[in-house]
Amino acid sequence: MTIIFNPKFYQSDYANNNSAKPGRMEAIMQELEKNYSVVTNGTALESDLALVHDPAYINKIKAQPGIYDMARLSAGGAILAAQLGMDGHPSFACIRPPGHHAYRSSGWGYCYFCNMAIALKKLKTEGRIKSVFLLDFDAHTGDGTRDCLSDWKGIRILNPMAATRQEYMKLLETAIKETGHVDLIAVSAGFDSYKKDVGKKLDTFDFYQIGYLLKKFSKRCGHLRRFAILEGGYYLPDLGKNALAFCQGFE
Numbered sequence: 001m002t003i004i005f006n007p008k009f010y011q012s013d014y015a016n017n018n019s020a021k022p023g024r025m026e027a028i029m030q031e032l033e034k035n036y037s038v039v040t041n042g043t044a045l046e047s048d049l050a051l052v053h054d055p056a057y058i059n060k061i062k063a064q065p066g067i068y069d070m071a072r073l074s075a076g077g078a079i080l081a082a083q084l085g086m087d088g089h090p091s092f093a094c095i096r097p098p099g100h101h102a103y104r105s106s107g108w109g110y111c112y113f114c115n116m117a118i119a120l121k122k123l124k125t126e127g128r129i130k131s132v133f134l135l136d137f138d139a140h141t142g143d144g145t146r147d148c149l150s151d152w153k154g155i156r157i158l159n160p161m162a163a164t165r166q167e168y169m170k171l172l173e174t175a176i177k178e179t180g181h182v183d184l185i186a187v188s189a190g191f192d193s194y195k196k197d198v199g200k201k202l203d204t205f206d207f208y209q210i211g212y213l214l215k216k217f218s219k220r221c222g223h224l225r226r227f228a229i230l231e232g233g234y235y236l237p238d239l240g241k242n243a244l245a246f247c248q249g250f251e
């Protein structure tokens with residue numbers, strides 16, 4: 001298991017919102033650094049961003065240099081995580097800003113570029129993948145990711161919506177069971193679905209179990225290709241513990 005991170009993500013002054021707030025990256029990295037090796041990611045190329053986003057929108061973000069630099073670095077982390085996952089090395093990218101509310105030509109919810117869509121489209125453009133199972137377990141629907149990948153027939157995106165954690169886990173198990181072979185398993189990991197966070201649902205063991213189910217799925221596919229990237233997660237006292245639990249199931 002490899003963790004993707006860049007110390008620049010510690011800078012919390014690129015934006016004034018929940019996702020950019022101080023302590024988020026520290027909470028996660030304190031736990032993960034003790035357990036895994038960390039690889040430093042670089043920046044996505046503008047041509048990578050253009051695989052997903054309209055030029056006019058990219059220019060609009062570029063006009064806010066602090067945000068543009070951090071968002072491009074975040075996309076770079078997702079790209080590296082996807083490449084490692086594709087090579088059979090499970091990985092988790094601890095990145096911000098998140099991306100799953102970024103559409104082709106707009107963004108909301110602290111998101112600017114759709115990190116996940118950029119990483120997956122890059123692999124597809126390189127001819128390395130045709131089919132993907134994408135789980136987004138953030139408390140909020142990854143509407144941006146869906147928009148950015150709507151022209152891709154071979155991708156199955158699951159945002160489980162359930163009243164209880166038991167139903168939630170059941171939905172995930174059923175979806176995995178029903179899905180045949182895929183070339184790659186991708187995860188938008190939003191820890192705001194935690195019981196003490198805004199989603200008020202999953203507990204720490206559920207994050208472990210989600211990781212474990214996806215690991216088993218990748219074994220069933222016979223290639224072990226899987227990666228995850230950070231989306232939301234704002235309850236700092238348990239954020240690191242939850243990210244570690246997911247990684248321990250996923251590794």
Ligand SMILES: [Zn+2]
Nearest residue numbers: 138140192232
């Ligand atoms: Zn969220």
